Amino acid sequence: NAGVTQTPKFQVLKTGQSMTLQCAQDMNHEYMSWYRQDPGMGLRLIHYSVGAGITDQGEVPNGYNVSRSTTEDFPLRLLSAAPSQTSVYFCASTPPGTDSYEQYFGPGTRLTVT
């Protein structure tokens, strides 16, 4: 298994541009999440999904959209990039059938908005 994969690894955007961060997992995990991490800070939840077709907002959803058309993929879309969205973005997934929040994280996408 490749686990959780994210593309691209690095991205530079100009203010106002839009883009999609890709996340995929090949472990048949139901639950997937997007977090952002700013320098020196912990992770903050952006959006999450409990299965295909179901998404919900996390702690900091403004400026981001998500969709979950398949179990494997959970893309994060920046609608109109702002310098405040400069951050490292992590995608995570959790296996089904457990009573815990064990999460598997991808390697991250480092985004700079100028």
Next chain:
Amino acid sequence: DAKTTQPPSMDCAEGRAANLPCNHSTISGNEYVYWYRQIHSQGPQYIIHGLKNNETNEMASLIITEDRKSSTLILPHATLRDTAVYYCIVRVVRVVTTDSWGKLQFGAGTQVVVTP
């Protein structure tokens, strides 16, 4: 969810045991204690979790006090590759509803530096 308190940093000598404390005095009876770590520039990595019994796996041991108000993560033989930020998190047992999922909250964690 209960909040946690961890020291901001600690050093450990290579080969020695690293004992990482975490206070969670407001923890509820149905909340697990989780530990994750994040090595520089990588995604967080799950280490271990427990409810009230001590737990051990190939990476670490988790000791939870009888009153469950604090816990200690033990890395039995620290290596240089264990240098990372370690996060202690408490979270209710997962209930399969959209309202309860997705709120695994990471705090600032403890920066552990293992030195030769």
